[in-house]
Amino acid sequence: MDFDDQLRRYFGTDDPTTVTPAALEAGIDRMKVDFGMEKDKGRKFALWALMYMLGAAPDLDVAFSDEADRNTARDFMDMMAKTQGGG
Template sequence: MDFDDQLRRYFATADLAAISPDALQAGIEQMRVDLGLEADRARRFALWSLLYMLGAGPDLDIAFKDPADRDAARDFMALVDRAAPD
């Protein structure tokens, strides 16, 4: 899953700054629906990751049944949080 492709799919643009608040909420809701329906582990992780970066990621216990996936998500969260400017 390419990041820009996902932005275009859910928000009709790859430019985050161009997304209106209403379009952002609508895209996030659609992503949550897709996350709930997605059976492929890698695609689920990619959807959850984008939701997390948008501040809308569901709790790990809800998003991932497999403990290994939850651990990978925790590692991702730590990496993103360390990369964030202070």
Template sequence: MNLDDQLRRYFGTADLASVPPQALAAGIEHMQVDLGLATDPPRRFALWALLHMLGAAPDLDIAFKDEADREAARKFMDLAGAADGDEA
């Protein structure tokens, strides 16, 4: 799953800074719906990760039934936080 492709799919551009607030909200809502409908674990994780980066991801226990998937998401959150300078 290519990040730029996903940004273009949901927001019409790979440049999120150029997305108007209403379009950003609509794109996020579309992603949340797609996450709820997705059955492929890697696709679910990628959608959840992008939603997390946008501050709109559902809680782990809602997004992932499997504990291993929840643990992978926790590790992702730790790595993303460390990259942003927010050490856990």
């Protein structure tokens, strides 16, 4: 699942600048449902990462039962903070 695929699946476009606020909200709602049902670790992480970038990710202790997965998510959060000048 790559970024463009996620954008098309949840927001109907691969251009994030064209997503309306209503489409953003609806897409995030669909992502949350899919996240809760996803069993594949890679797909689940990809969904969480996009939700994180959109400010809608669940807390790590809720999102990931495995400590290694939570640590990977923390690494991602740190990486994102550094790219945004926060670290």
